[in-house]
Amino acid sequence: MSDRPDISPDDSGLAAEYVLGLLPEAEARAFRDRLEAEPALRAEVLGWERRFAAMAEAEVEPVAAPSGVEAQLMGRLFREEPERRGAGLWRWLAGLAVAALAAIAVLVYTGVPDRGAEPDFAARIAAEDETLVLAAALDMETGRLAVLREAGDVAEGRAQELWLIAGEAAPVSLGLLSTDAETEIVVPADLRPLFAGAVLAVSDEPPTGSPTGAPTGDVLATGTVSEV
Structure with a gap:
């Protein structure tokens, strides 16, 4: 989720799914049109690109998750409820290696890592x-x-x-x-x-x-x- 006051949770989820290539073609085209006119949305896309790039490059050491975390995490990821914006992102996260389970739990419970300084x-x-x-x-x-x-x-x-x-x-x-x-x-x-x-x-x-x-x-x- 974004920490930008000018970006809604739905738009932050859209930006993340766009970066991961999860949006259907029609939605991706509409999102690209918005990027031309919305600087804040472009900055949000850049933020997600940096986050995912850092996650891809990081060397995650296998760790044992605290007792009960895996069950809670899987329950939150796959609980029965109507499809919500950003669900595609969580499906992607759920596909990561079990060795990174503790790192994923941090994302679920505390949010994504700090993106660092905003560009001008x-x-x-x-x-x-x-x-x-x-x-x-x-x-x-x-x-x-x-x-x-x-x-x-x-x-x-x-x-x-x-x-x-x-x-x-x-x-x-x-x-x-x-x-x-x-x-x-x-x-x-x-x-x-x-x-x-x-x-x-x-x-x-x-x-x-x-x-x-x-x-x-x-x-x-x-x-x-x-x-x-």
Whole structure:
């Protein structure tokens, strides 16, 4: 469940199911449309992506659950009641290894782990046909720009370069995107104030990036930066 006052429990559950790919196609399309217009919802999606990424990367040591916890947990997960929003998320959690039962119990009884500091700006960068989808979030204080790849790959022998376009100014390169799921870029202090209302774009470039300091290949995806 979200700790954001501007996100309802239902929307938080929707965001989690969207990140896990559990929404039916029609609901997923409607949710993507909302992401374009709702910065708070985009930030919630980023928060869930970070939580699940941390859970996937964590090394959970097998532990013995306290007496009675397993029975209580299974009773809460599978009790007979009408289908509720977020049930798909709990079904996914229930499929985790029994060795992580104690960790799951913490999630059930105390909520998800703290997501850490909220970003100041966020953007969803997507191709028109959704073949490339990225989520980006900027922390103004540190300049840390986290970019998560939700869909699409880098073409073999090519690179994807991220650009900041502020108003009518020429595009400024922020760096090359990793072929992995996550890229972290440190934005120089003089560029951070330009993010408000700017556009982030991804272009197809040679392996070492644009040789001219400007985009030279096709623009693969764009997204408007919004304040969180």
